[in-house]
Amino acid sequence: MNYKIAVIDGDGIGPEVCAAAIESLRAVGKKYKHDFLFEHVLMGGRAIDEYGVPLPKETVNVCKKSQSVLLGAVGGPKWDALPGHLRPEAGLLGIRKALGLYANIRPASLLNALKETCPLRTDIRDGGIDIIVVRELTGGIYFGRRNTLQKAINENTYAYDTEKYSVKEIRRIAEKAYAVAEKRKKKIISVDKANVLDSSRLWRKTVHEMNKDFPDIEVTDMLVDNAAMQLVKNPSQFDVILTSNMFGDILSDEAAMITGSIGILASASLGKTGLGLYEPIHGSAPDIAGQNIANPIAAILSAAMMLRMSFDLDREAAALEKAVNCVLEKNMRTADIKEKDSKVLGCKEMGEAIADAVLFA
Numbered sequence: 220m221n222y223k224i225a226v227i228d229g230d231g232i233g234p235e236v237c238a239a240a241i242e243s244l245r246a247v248g249k250k251y252k253h254d255f256l257f258e259h260v261l262m263g264g265r266a267i268d269e270y271g272v273p274l275p276k277e278t279v280n281v282c283k284k285s286q287s288v289l290l291g292a293v294g295g296p297k298w299d300a301l302p303g304h305l306r307p308e309a310g311l312l313g314i315r316k317a318l319g320l321y322a323n324i325r326p327a328s329l330l331n332a333l334k335e336t337c338p339l340r341t342d343i344r345d346g347g348i349d350i351i352v353v354r355e356l357t358g359g360i361y362f363g364r365r366n367t368l369q370k371a372i373n374e375n376t377y378a379y380d381t382e383k384y385s386v387k388e389i390r391r392i393a394e395k396a397y398a399v400a401e402k403r404k405k406k407i408i409s410v411d412k413a414n415v416l417d418s419s420r421l422w423r424k425t426v427h428e429m430n431k432d433f434p435d436i437e438v439t440d441m442l443v444d445n446a447a448m449q450l451v452k453n454p455s456q457f458d459v460i461l462t463s464n465m466f467g468d469i470l471s472d473e474a475a476m477i478t479g480s481i482g483i484l485a486s487a488s489l490g491k492t493g494l495g496l497y498e499p500i501h502g503s504a505p506d507i508a509g510q511n512i513a514n515p516i517a518a519i520l521s522a523a524m525m526l527r528m529s530f531d532l533d534r535e536a537a538a539l540e541k542a543v544n545c546v547l548e549k550n551m552r553t554a555d556i557k558e559k560d561s562k563v564l565g566c567k568e569m570g571e572a573i574a575d576a577v578l579f580a
């Protein structure tokens with residue numbers, strides 16, 4: 220079979236980790252006889268440099284015509300001084316919106332091979348960490364009205380952003396969370412700030428009303444400040460976390476870090492169709508870009524999510540995940556997750572080791 224994949228390499232370490240993910244996909248293609256066709260398009264800082272905008276129309280068109288999108292990361296200090304709507308991040312928000320990708324799925328689990336890199340106390344870590352954050356991705360404060368009043372800044376200047384959610388938006392993301400929970404421990408913790416925010420009170424009410432249709436799933440509410448604390452105090456209580464765009468952004472970084480490194484966590488952004496966007500949850504890490512020391516595992520595991528969720532290639536996805544595990548079990552590591560006696564590999568070499576494990580292990 221042929222699969223068309225749009226690749227947005229992006230900025231910083233984006234191109235390096237994408238190259239490794241592509242190498243791993245090629246190995247999967249070779250082993251299981253699939254043709255993955257890659258078309259590279261620009262978004263973020265590199266698009267700003269080339270076209271003056273973070274999200275060229277052509278990029279959106281190519282993505283829409285593809286079966287999935289692989290994304291590295293965007294942003295960097297070079298573009299920090301630009302106004303909000305022209306920053307690289309505006310490209311990322313724009314592509315999520317343009318493709319209707321309202322559901323962001325971020326699994327965070329502590330791999331056996333990486334137990335020692337977990338920053339939590341052993342007795343806490345040993346309870347196990349296996350969480351999926353289901354984050355709303357095209358609404359809330361990220362897309363609400365915002366403005367800065369009076370451009371020349373003095374003490375009377377003010378700025379605002381707005382958090383706004385409709386029942387429709389809450390329902391469709393909650394449906395994804397229910398669907399994810401069905402296949403797991405059937406436990407959702409819905410995170411909000413309902414003791415303060417109206418939008419959170421509507422969120423809570425809507426999620427609970429839906430529970431009537433899913434009687435076998437247990438839904439508990441948790442306030443976001445408490446959730447941030449519980450994630451480090453007792454992470455094993457979480458199975459599926461359902462939350463808004465901004466709370467999900469924050470909690471998914473926290474969930475990632477308690478599993479050892481933000482360099483290994485993958486994500487899928489999905490909408491109504493099979494077209495998904497797959498990206499590591501880490502950023503562009505400009506400080507280590509171009510040095511061949513980035514960890515490509517998050518990008519490679521994102522490619523595995525792509526195989527499973529956009530192409531229905533479960534066996535191939537499992538083979539790629541197994542290859543990652545196999546390399547880690549052999550104590551081959553990038554610098555961010557190295558332990559004593561590890562064989563430290565560069566980004567490219569880690570990609571090659573994983574591709575080899577797909578083919579030969």
Ligand code: IPM
Nearest residue numbers: 293294308311312468500502
């Ligand atoms: C993420 C990132 C983005 C977000 C940024 C780069 C706009 O932090 O995907 O988590 O906040 O969604």
Ligand code: MG
Nearest residue numbers: 468469472500
């Ligand atoms: Mg983030």
